[in-house]
Amino acid sequence: MLRIRRYLFAAAACLFVAGITSLALANHRRAAATAGVPDNEDSRLIQETIYRSFELQHQAVLTMDTSAFSTVFVNDPRGGPLLPTQIQHMQEVTGELAKTDFGYLDFQVEFFTVRPAPEEAELALDSDGGVAVLRPTPPGVNVLRSAPPELRFISIVIEGDRAVATLDTGSSLREMVLVRLDGKWFIAGSKVIRAWP
Numbered sequence: 001m002l003r004i005r006r007y008l009f010a011a012a013a014c015l016f017v018a019g020i021t022s023l024a025l026a027n028h029r030r031a032a033a034t035a036g037v038p039d040n041e042d043s044r045l046i047q048e049t050i051y052r053s054f055e056l057q058h059q060a061v062l063t064m065d066t067s068a069f070s071t072v073f074v075n076d077p078r079g080g081p082l083l084p085t086q087i088q089h090m091q092e093v094t095g096e097l098a099k100t101d102f103g104y105l106d107f108q109v110e111f112f113t114v115r116p117a118p119e120e121a122e123l124a125l126d127s128d129g130g131v132a133v134l135r136p137t138p139p140g141v142n143v144l145r146s147a148p149p150e151l152r153f154i155s156i157v158i159e160g161d162r163a164v165a166t167l168d169t170g171s172s173l174r175e176m177v178l179v180r181l182d183g184k185w186f187i188a189g190s191k192v193i194r195a196w197p
Contacts, residue, residue: 036155036166042185043156046163046178049185051151054169060112069112072187075103078162079177079188082107104189171196 037043053072060066082090082102090102093110152168161180166173173196177189 037153038156038158042158042163042180046156046158046165046185047153049178049187050165050167050176053187054151057108057112064113066109066112069108070105073105073108074179074181074186074188075105076179076181076186076188077101078179079104082189083191104187166193 037047049072056066056068056072060069081087081100082104086107087100087102090107090110091097091099094102150170154166154168154173156163156165163178163180163185165176165178167176168174172192173194174190174192176187178185179188180186
């Protein structure tokens, strides 16, 4: 009974955090044009895609549903290859040890897919920020955290159907590669340039 009460409390905390994060993201959606961020339609669409990707990742932490990821992420070689550690992870989970050309959409879906742990997992409060997270009891299983509440775009460089956006997520400086397919922008790659302590 105590476990059920803790679960319900944590679930309520998750919904509260989701609401706060959604409001914070909505308030920062309309980034003002700066020297590095152009004020044009493509720039606005790119920003919307990136904001939406963080919202979907946050929802996936809460619901374990990645079905909408294909609306913002794509497997496209223009995004560049995954990092060696990401490729190794994909090889291990798919069993395709010789394959190296996994796409960014595949990696995002895999990363946010929560598999049952060998022992029972329970919801707990993250001691770093009081945020409800899925915290499996066995060691070595990732703890998924909520999306950053604020994004600051530093630059967006658009060259034809490919763009590179540099942004501060609050915890890191990140570079995202987007590609345009049928008039819509998708994230095809991402890397952390610098993590904040």
